[in-house]
Amino acid sequence: MNDLISKIQSELPRFSKGQKQIARYILEHYDKAAFLTASRLGATVGVSESTVVRFASELGYEGYPHLQRALQEMIRNKLTSVQRIEVSKDRMGGRDVLQTVLHADMDMIRMTLDSIDRDAFQGAVDALTGARRIYILGVRSSSALANFLGFYFNLLFDNVILLHTNSVSEIFEQILRIGEEDVFFGISFPRYSKRTLSAMKYAGDRGARVIALTDSQLSPLARAADHVLLAHSDMASFVDSLVAPLSVANALIVAIGMSRRGEIEQTFNSLERIWEEYDVYEKAEDEGT
Template sequence: MNERAVSGSTERLLGLFEGVRLTPTQRRIAHCLVQHSPTVAYLSAAEVAELAGVSQPSVTRFATALGHDGYPALRRRLRELTVGAPDGPTEVGNELQQAVRTEMDNLGRLAGQLADRSRIAEAGSLLAASRPLPVLGLRAAAPLAAYFAYFAAKVHPDVRVLDTAGSLLTDRVEQAAGAGAGALVAFVLPRYPRETLEALREAREAGLRIVAITDSPVSPATEHADLVLPAAVGTGLVFDLHTAPMTMAMVLLQALCDAAPVDTQRRLEAFEVSAARRQVFVS
């Protein structure tokens, strides 16, 4: 099965989980199904349990949670989604072209998600109202957190980047909460650093609401987040492509600006005056 076909079956599989509140064990099973989407329709409940590292009864309960009578009914549905559904025309090209086309598909799905603007608008309002605004991103997610924070700082008075793990990370989360923060935005991307999930847990305990940009509706981040903004990660090259998460970050920033248009305009104008006085840019 080519990469675009796999992408299509993955998208259809993810649709099974939308609007369903899954337990951590059930998320592991869902993640396993997504990872093995080309062959999952042929797996038995025991094989799924072994792949996911859970018990066979957990797989049965998972099928029931999705509205099926049992795993056999779920497997029939999986075959409809991953085998029987058309994959569309096959694009000719090498692996580099296929990776780029998969990113185009990821952006297309993201555009479809944004037809309903309520969730992104709610997230923007949460972040605009938070003083300060902590932005969490560790390891591979650190550059995205820094990129978002760089622009957010132009329209928000107090943005704090949390990109270093360890005991100091807990300190900074608690300090942000103590200073009055009401929300935290987190970038949580594969391979899901343990420190990131621990920081999200601590942020919840500190009373912060969490907006998570992550790769999937069944990401481990969903256990801790109040609002999940999924954006798929490309896996066609040696290292992941983060085109869709980066785009989601900028969409979220737009929502933040839209939530406080007067303050946004005032801060942007003040920055332009300052930048011109200091001759920051050559053009």
């Protein structure tokens, strides 16, 4: 963040009058500017959209979307919940909330599909299928993703440990014996969890393979992982959008299931008998009743 801000400050004297207005707005309101389109930023500061586009070019970006993306990447772990609410309010304006949020989630999946590293994805599949033990950790909102993975991985493997997160010390007690034949799967999105990052670093130091499901190569989790699965997450709202990360987790489960099809079929045949015997699921009523 400091690099981009410093660049804007150093270039400020040579900007045109309109560009100086844009620069000052970004310096003072970077949390909001990062989520404004070129036309809305121009309208906010009183300049044309073309002036905003030229401003981005003056800073060395191919276009305004690249500048906007750079701002978003650099601040995504800095916004407080209050700031996120303010940004969300500005972005929504008077638009329909349901339509806006669902379209944003669709965009997150589309962007994830376009940018995800297929080699990293396959590397994660291979690491998981060859692991002695699999440890999964996600805290706060990411715990939903960890629980989803843990549920299905327990059907696919007999060596899965979903870490409980009541305290930092408890996490390390659970991964005390992690080693070179094991895999640690860490999940976190802005604002990034220190507990998850610390546990990932410990696992890596012990020789375990480390997988990260996170949102950006700038994420601290990415630097601590052997395999990085990137899924876009719209963090402008006070609610973390986990639609794209959930889709990546779903794809990972399916890929592993396909690679172990014979074993999986036996497992689910056994499960179907158990579910039937213990009346786990509601049965469809007989026709005519």
